Amino acid sequence: MTPEMIAQIYAYTAVGVGVILAAAGLGSAIGWGLICAKTLEGIARQPEMRPALMTNMFIFAGLMESFPFIILAFAMWFLFANPFVGALSSALGA
Numbered sequence: 001m002t003p004e005m006i007a008q009i010y011a012y013t014a015v016g017v018g019v020i021l022a023a024a025g026l027g028s029a030i031g032w033g034l035i036c037a038k039t040l041e042g043i044a045r046q047p048e049m050r051p052a053l054m055t056n057m058f059i060f061a062g063l064m065e066s067f068p069f070i071i072l073a074f075a076m077w078f079l080f081a082n083p084f085v086g087a088l089s090s091a092l093g094a
Contacts, residue, residue, distance in 0.1 A: 001089055009084050017075045024071035031064040 039057040043050050077083075 001092055005088065006085055009088060010082065013078055013082055013084060017078050020071060020075055020078075021068075024068045028064055028068045031067075032061065035060050035064060 035057055039053050042053045
């Protein structure tokens with residue numbers, strides 16, 4: 001296994017992690033927008049349901065907010081404990 005192969009693996013992993021983080025951020029932003037829009041729509045239809053809708057909104061927003069952090073943890077694992085280098089070395093028998 002040459003240093004060039006290892007560098008290529010790290011470069012491809014970095015590009016993949018960038019795409020993963022961008023998708024997680026975009027998905028979270030879209031989720032936040034949908035959660036808030038539907039909550040406001042529900043409040044506009046039935047104002048007396050505001051406390052219940054706001055409680056549900058904050059619960060689901062918390063779940064939506066945890067998603068990018070979980071993805072960030074996986075991304076850091078791919079970057080700093082790159083499993084692909086070990087897989088390549090075992091595949092090549094080195």
